[in-house]
Amino acid sequence: MFPTVARLELDDLLTQLVERAQDVLATQSRLRGLLQANRIIATDLRLPVLLRHIVEAATDLLGARYGALGVVAPDRTLEEFVHVGMSDADVARIRYLPTGQGILGLLIDDQRPRRVDDIAEDPSAYGFPPGHPPMRTFLGVPIMVRAEVFGNLYLTDKHDGAPFTAEDEELALALAANAGVAIENARLYHESQQRHLWMTASAEITRLFMAGDPDALQRLAQRVLEIADATFVALALRAEEPAGDQARVAIAVTAPPTGRRPAQDGLDQSGEEAVSRAGRRIPLEHTLTGRVLTERQALRVDNAQLDALPDERTEHTGPLMVVPLVAGIDQCDGALLVGRDHGSPAFTDTDLTLATSFAGHIAIALELAHAKADQERLLVLADRGRIARDLHDHVIQRLFAVALGMQDLAQYENPSNSDRITSYIEDIDATIKDIRRTIFELRSAHPTRAARLRTALEEISEDIRPALGFAPTITLSGPLDSVVDDRLADHLLAVAREALTNTARHARAGTAELRLAVDGDAVTLDAVDDGVGIGDSTRRSGLDNLRTRAEIVGGSYTISTPPGGGTHLHWSAPL
Numbered sequence: 252m253f254p255t256v257a258r259l260e261l262d263d264l265l266t267q268l269v270e271r272a273q274d275v276l277a278t279q280s281r282l283r284g285l286l287q288a289n290r291i292i293a294t295d296l297r298l299p300v301l302l303r304h305i306v307e308a309a310t311d312l313l314g315a316r317y318g319a320l321g322v323v324a325p326d327r328t329l330e331e332f333v334h335v336g337m338s339d340a341d342v343a344r345i346r347y348l349p350t351g352q353g354i355l356g357l358l359i360d361d362q363r364p365r366r367v368d369d370i371a372e373d374p375s376a377y378g379f380p381p382g383h384p385p386m387r388t389f390l391g392v393p394i395m396v397r398a399e400v401f402g403n404l405y406l407t408d409k410h411d412g413a414p415f416t417a418e419d420e421e422l423a424l425a426l427a428a429n430a431g432v433a434i435e436n437a438r439l440y441h442e443s444q445q446r447h448l449w450m451t452a453s454a455e456i457t458r459l460f461m462a463g464d465p466d467a468l469q470r471l472a473q474r475v476l477e478i479a480d481a482t483f484v485a486l487a488l489r490a491e492e493p494a495g496d497q498a499r500v501a502i503a504v505t506a507p508p509t510g511r512r513p514a515q516d517g518l519d520q521s522g523e524e525a526v527s528r529a530g531r532r533i534p535l536e537h538t539l540t541g542r543v544l545t546e547r548q549a550l551r552v553d554n555a556q557l558d559a560l561p562d563e564r565t566e567h568t569g570p571l572m573v574v575p576l577v578a579g580i581d582q583c584d585g586a587l588l589v590g591r592d593h594g595s596p597a598f599t600d601t602d603l604t605l606a607t608s609f610a611g612h613i614a615i616a617l618e619l620a621h622a623k624a625d626q627e628r629l630l631v632l633a634d635r636g637r638i639a640r641d642l643h644d645h646v647i648q649r650l651f652a653v654a655l656g657m658q659d660l661a662q663y664e665n666p667s668n669s670d671r672i673t674s675y676i677e678d679i680d681a682t683i684k685d686i687r688r689t690i691f692e693l694r695s696a697h698p699t700r701a702a703r704l705r706t707a708l709e710e711i712s713e714d715i716r717p718a719l720g721f722a723p724t725i726t727l728s729g730p731l732d733s734v735v736d737d738r739l740a741d742h743l744l745a746v747a748r749e750a751l752t753n754t755a756r757h758a759r760a761g762t763a764e765l766r767l768a769v770d771g772d773a774v775t776l777d778a779v780d781d782g783v784g785i786g787d788s789t790r791r792s793g794l795d796n797l798r799t800r801a802e803i804v805g806g807s808y809t810i811s812t813p814p815g816g817g818t819h820l821h822w823s824a825p826l
Contacts, residue, residue: 298437302333305394305404305430310335312426313419315406317386320394321351322402327359330596331402337384344382353377354389358403362393364424368414370407390415392423396431396438404430442601448478449609457616461623468502471613475589479598479606482506483565483590487533487540488576489583497532498540498585505565531562539563539573540586547583549574549607551598555590569593574607576614584614704731704740708765711748718755719763729769734826742800743767743776746822749797750778758782758818773806773823781817785810797822 302320310318317336324330332348351359357375358365367373367389379386386407394401404427409415452474459467472484485503490496535541539559543550555564555571564571568590576585587610591598657672657679708725716722735743747765754763760782767776794810797820801808806824813819 298434298441299333301433301437302331303335305426305433306333306335309404309406309423309426312422313390313406313415314410315390316408316410317384317406319349319405320402321349321355321359321405323351323359323400324597327351329355329359329402341382341384345380346382347380354391355403355405358391358393358405359400362395362400364390364392364420366390366415366420388414390419390423392420392427394427394431394434396435401431401434445478445601445605449605452478453609453612453616456613457619460613460616460620463620463624469504472502472504475587475606475609476504476506479589479602480591480595481589482592482595483568483588485563485588486585487563487588488585489544490532496535498535498544500529500531500533500562501585503529533560533562539571540588543573543575543586544583547575547577549603549610551603553597563588564590567592570595570597572598572603572606574603574610576610576617578611578614578618584617586610587613704735704743704767707740707744708747708767711744711751712765715748715751715755719751719760721762723751723754723763723765726764726766727768728766729774731767731769731774734769735774739774739804739824742804742824743774746776746797746800747778750776750820750822753794754778754780754782754818758784760817769826770823773825775821775823777822778820779813779817781815784812784816784818 302322306318306320309315315336317334319332319334321329322331322333329349329351334342334348337345349355353376354365354367354370354373356377369387370376370389371387373389388408390406392404394404404423406415406423409419456467456471456474459470464470468486472486475481475484483503483505486501487498488501490499533540535544539550539552540563549572551570551572552558553570555568556566559568559571563573569592571588571590574587574589575583576587577583587606589598589606657676705725705727708727712723712725747767751763751765754760758780760780763778763780765776765778768774798808801822801824804824806822808823809821811819811821
């Protein structure tokens, strides 16, 4: 039998041994929990998903009812707050997430772990907003990334009601250290993905520019909108002289604040606003665009409403970055403006670097496209010169010789044949004049508007020729190139097509003539044929269209039957 004292000592030793064993088991369980938590936070490299995994793993590991991770912004506030444990109803009642006040703010200013047994008793407590669930115990530890504070991990209210211990703090610090590594890996992964997207877009847009795609600028803006997670993108190009102190908005697209993809045509409910921006002028003095073009250095601002002109942003734009299109050492031809709405994350240094590299590639692509266009234009001009010489040296001379021979032959023919030969000579003379006018147009580096009108009218004539059964005569006279603008030219061409179409459908004519001329302070278009006349048809939709076009430009329209029969359409517009 053991003495009573010895038995008591043995019981104490056995109790201590059991307690030590339980502590070892608990510690082993926590270590396993820590390893499991580390595995969980390493399963996904998408940063938003990773942050939630970190909070969930921390609450499970330490048995906390609530957990959160606050991402610290450059201004020492919380720019992002990821939380678990609260219901959707709780979040709806609170309405506003923390920004870094009270105990949370202390941890931002002093990056040391902090344990509080009763939040309400802490002198730095800021108080809970209405609707916030009650919380008592608190543990906060910093998350470091590359020796800088990325954010803080917050835990409250253990399930057993006990305060957080020093051991809990050590586990939280260990988890935060691994979380910092995981966050850094996620950042690097995100940067590599973004770099790949920017490079792919650069190659795509370069191909479009080199191919001369007319939608290249639109596609450029849409791709930047998608990659930069932006809601506003504009491309401003330096204006030509004499407006060299301005930049012209070449393209602008917007996206809805709640969406991240533009509509099919690059526009949303603000599409009309985006379209109206194209062509606007941005002064280079005292503007972000002017500063970037002058200094050839990219910049970013957190609140565009304070720093940018209305044409450099939208009414919702908050973060904005402006990057230069630098194609050479001393050459900067434009700037790319990329904005996000208020409340969106600010652009980072990485965003600015990637966008700047992209803009540099685009600037070079634009220069190459312009050089290619210039080269093709020179080849066309060389071809035009050769054709002009051949027409002048060979075709005109032969026609002139034929006309002289026919003129000489007409002297020895009877009067009836002489009249016919004279008519042929007049036709040849008119043809020579047309060829000479063509030669002049070919030798001109920039065809006049009159030349373009003649070309367009001839194309209309060729389109309708099969229906007519012959080619209508086209005559142009007066300074059309200096007085007819593009808008009026569109109306004139539409009227000409309508007139010839009506002749082909209803007139049964043998001849038709289009005469376009400048008459005083008006431009007139006359369409004359020798057909059956207007008739009494009640269908007047085409004629009503001609009348409407005349009214739009403040002009007049008449249609009549000449004494010799046929139809004479007269359409005029003031200059």
